[in-house]
Amino acid sequence: MKIDWQVISRQYGPLVWRTAYRLVGTEADAADCFQETFICALDFSKRQEVHNWAGLLQRLATARSLDLLRKRKREMRSRVNEAEWDRVASGEIGPDRQAQDSELMESLRAAITKLPAQQGEIFCLRYLNGLSYEEIAEEIGTSVDSVGVSLHRAKSRLRELLVSACAEER
Secondary structure: OOOOHHHHHHHHHHHHHHHHHHHHOOHHHHHHHHHHHHHHHHHHHHHOOOOOHHHHHHHHHHHHHHHHHHHHHHHOOOOOOOOOOOOOOOOOOOHHHHHHHHHHHHHHHHHHHOOOHHHHHHHHHHHHOOOOHHHHHHHHOOOHHHHHHHHHHHHHHHHHHHHHHHHHHO
């Protein structure tokens, strides 16, 4: 069966973009992840039939974004990113709140990169992309119980990392 990539990219491109941008926080990095996601999807589709394009592309975008964050962290440990929370514009949020949100998002990104790969992926699929436990289990190829355990461990570890990061700032 021939795959119409123009239709797939038109239909799922916005989903892939949002997924990548939420994680990496910059348009240039999101564009890189976007391209890599579709390249990986092409490779995947050559090996086996895809039954859920949205789930596959979201999972690949999350994995590519986490890979980029880990790479960025290794290359520039002291780099400070100006992150935005989903580009939410509000007249009520002042510059101090924007700075706090940016710092919190950067701390969360840094902490996520310290999680084991699958835990980080599952955490992002659940809390940044809004997938259900069942959807994650299907995409990852594991049980719903395993997803729950991974999320519990990821949240516990993130809590430790963020508390530790806050303590170091004081």
